[in-house]
Amino acid sequence: MLDKSHMSRDEGFAALEALLGARLNRSQSDRDLHGRAEGHFALMPPDAVAYPETTAEVAEVVRICAAAGLPVIGWGAGTSLEGHAIAPRGGVCVDFQRMASVVQVQPEEMVAVVQPGITREALNTELRATGLFFPVDPGANASLGGMASTRASGTTAVRYGTMRANVLGLEVVLADGRVIRTGTRAPKSSTGYDLTALFVGAEGTLGLITELTLKLHGQPEAVSAAVCAFADMAGAVDAVIATIQSGIPMARIEFVDRAAAACFNAQSGADWPDAPHLMIEFHGSDAAVAEQAARFGEIAADFGAEGFRWASKAEDRTALWAMRHNAYRAMVAANPGCVPVTTDICVPVSRLAEAVEETAAEIAASGIPGPIVGHVGDGNFHALLLPKEGDKAEWNRAMSLAANMAERALRLGGTVSGEHGIGMGKLKYMQSEHGDAWQVMAAIKAALDPGNVMNPGKLLPGN
DSSP, rough: OOOGGGGGGHHHHHHHHHHHGGGEEHHHHHHHTTTOOOSSSOOOOSSSSOOOSSSSHHHHHHHHHHHTOOEEEEEESOOOOSTSOOOOOOOOOEEETTOOOOOEETTTTTEEEEOTOBHHHHHHTTTTTGGOOOOOOSOOHHHHHHHHHOOOOOTTTTHHHOOHHEEEEEEEEETSSSSOOOEEEESSOOSOOHHHHHTTSSTTTTEEEEEEEOEEEEEESSEEEEEEEEESSSHHHHHHHHHHHHTEEEEEEEOOOOOHHHHHHHOOOOOOSSOOOEEEEEEEEEEHHHHHHHHHHHHHTTTOOOOEEEEEEHHHHHHHHHHTTTTTHHHTTTTTTTTEEEEEEEGHHHHHHHHHHHHHHHHHHHSOOOOOEEEGGGGGGEEEEETTTTTHHHHHHHHHHHHHHHHHHHHHTOOOOOSOTTTTGGGGHHHHHHHHHHHHHHHHHHEEETTBBTTTTTTTTTT
């Protein structure tokens, strides 16, 4: 590895310009674009934005930055919510939009090899003729490199798993510019440390992902979706728990509270009752989907479900899930003049009702709008807290609500984030959740990135 003293910052930028030419952008507008997060964080722009086209270029960018002491931050679609990709210490943002190709699809092995900048929707468009699809769906049309780096999940995780289960291997550029490959296309391996799992969820603090080998799934023969209302949140959550315990193989099962349902109505022109709702989808053969839907209907009815609306046509299902995926925008639009503070926790499914009810009661008592939605099939739910812009007292109450949600998750045996990740926003909870294991993470970081070049200030202690 080149020593930090090998070149000055100015020499580093000159070397990057020589390498990339116009694909190194130092304009204020581009820097600001890459200094914003979708969360509540202040603008923190990098000093420059690099647009590499090959792994070799990425490796050379990292070598130059390491020699000049310039932080390196990966950038995909920019949809992270905890400040993962902003630049609190400046440096170089590596934007992967020019590395967004499908490298190879092997239908017989149900595997695709892709570059990190391609989005999940673009990949699935490429896969249409194969009868396969990539199932991980966080809602946003995120880039797959970013989804791997944050260990994304989403609405389909209850059936198909998170990125952790669907990434078979990676190509990664390390902090010293070395390029390594992890994993294989084989369905399993028992050969040493699982380095693929190490980089999936590392939030770019250990290296930059430049290629992914992904597990694909067969497109289901039949799909059926439904939405139904409940008198209260306890009934809806208990119906989820009972459905899971019954072994019904759901593809998606989502919860929205009364406030979120009202936002859907306002944004999409829906006419949902003023009540909490479950949204559910089944995948399989025609006979299997019909049986699963019938069994779920019986269970949900036992917990007070009413007003079932089934959507078997593709366009109806698309409209239904578009409402869920656009929940953030709908809730922000319904609360003008507010600053969105979004947070998530994940708890064991057996404690889910307790966690949701405690959270909802505390939000109601705070006087701050805070709709709740969740991938409740795997114990994960989100609250969007909406304090008025410029109201310091409301802002402080929102921060207290978020902190109490994190504490509640740990008290109930869960985690402070099932989906959003840590970034800068949840660093303060890592010691409580992981104890000495957090220092082990720091030791791994120090071994792979002794100069602290890769995405400093995120995820790790003293980083």
